[in-house]
Amino acid sequence: MNPLRIALPKGRLQNDALAAFAAAGYGVPSESELSTRRLVFVRDGIEWIFVKDADVPVYVEHGAADVGVAGLDQILEQQCTAYQPVEFPFGRCRMMLIRSPGAALTKIATKYPRVTRQYLEARQLRAEIVPLAGSVELAAVLNLTSHVVDLVQTGETVRIHKLEIQDLVEEISPRLIVGRHAYRMDGKRIREVITRVETACHPDPERSEGEGTGGTGGALADRIAPPARTGPSLNARGDKEVPNVES
Numbered sequence: 001m002n003p004l005r006i007a008l009p010k011g012r013l014q015n016d017a018l019a020a021f022a023a024a025g026y027g028v029p030s031e032s033e034l035s036t037r038r039l040v041f042v043r044d045g046i047e048w049i050f051v052k053d054a055d056v057p058v059y060v061e062h063g064a065a066d067v068g069v070a071g072l073d074q075i076l077e078q079q080c081t082a083y084q085p086v087e088f089p090f091g092r093c094r095m096m097l098i099r100s101p102g103a104a105l106t107k108i109a110t111k112y113p114r115v116t117r118q119y120l121e122a123r124q125l126r127a128e129i130v131p132l133a134g135s136v137e138l139a140a141v142l143n144l145t146s147h148v149v150d151l152v153q154t155g156e157t158v159r160i161h162k163l164e165i166q167d168l169v170e171e172i173s174p175r176l177i178v179g180r181h182a183y184r185m186d187g188k189r190i191r192e193v194i195t196r197v198e199t200a201c202h203p204d205p206e207r208s209e210g211e212g213t214g215g216t217g218g219a220l221a222d223r224i225a226p227p228a229r230t231g232p233s234l235n236a237r238g239d240k241e242v243p244n245v246e247s
Contacts, residue, residue, distance in 0.1 A: 004046050004189050007065035009053035013174055016090040017069040024193075024200035057082065057177065066182035067193055072172045073151060077112045083183060085194045086176035089201055093153040097167040098137065103146035109139030110149040119149070119169050137161055 008017050018028045027043035034050075041048045051059060057080035059065040069088070070080070073095055095112065097119070099105070107128045110116045116129050127147070132139060136150040141161045149169055152158060158165055176197055183190050 001045070003042055004067065004186065004193070005049060005065045006046055006193075007049050007051055007056045007059045007068035009056050009069060009071075010050050011053055013053065013069060013071065013091050014050070016088070017174070020069075020088060020090075020197060020201055024196040026196075054078070060177050060179045060182075063179055063181050066179055066186065067190060068177050069174055070177050071174050072170065073112060073115070075175065075177065076115050076170065079114065080177065082177040082179050084175040084177055086198050086201060088174040088176070091174045093151045093172050095149060095169040095172050096152045096165050097147055097149055097169055098140060098152075098158055098163050099147045099166050100140045100143065101162065101164055103140075105147055107145035108147045108149055109136050109145040111136060112149055115169065116149045137163060 006021075008014060022028050026046060029041040029043070029048055033041060039050045049059070049065060053071060054074050054077070056065075056068040056070040057075050057078040060068040060070070060082045061078065061080050068082075071091065074080075075082075075084070095115070097108075105125060105127050107130055108116055108120075109130045109132050111132060111134075113129050113131045120127060120129075128145075130139065130145050136148045137157055138161075139145045140148050140163055147166070148163075151172060152165065155165065176194065178190055178194070
């Protein structure tokens, strides 16, 4: 039998994701192994692959990995239709619309052009979207754009650069994602992964049987990437019509 392939994101979610699988009883790569340039490790019938966070949904969506860990930001941006049976308790943050002080909405810099476009269309707003790969807040600081859409955890970067958080785009959390084809073809092993990870991350003795564990194909099949939430509205100028969201 081929190893079950699990894709994990390199970067801020990697250590917590590994810890979650270790708590679920899986043998994960050691620190010394991870310090090498190797990207693939096999342990006890599991093949662990390490890729960029934005690529995890792509690998799972296209069947190159059976299971993965991905943030909702990347799931939405990649329009990934993989099942999402488990929401992890770590790595939570918010995707926010941030602006230069008092700026009208004209241009938005972001790593998430698709999500940003959907956000604007849902509110019937118009702005030019400027895709960037990193240091997104700097675009508003240097007046490259009036606004940015980016992830906010503590809000410290926003405060240091004297920017203003204007609106909530989406609440973000990491998810265990499962490829649809993989689940159909190898449902037994994948249900075991889901159950073990769910139990390790959410040890609730009162949780009803099968809840959150993908115990049935139909229940699991309903857990697909949700659309971006509709948050507080902006007017045509791009000003909030309710008080600013706190960071």
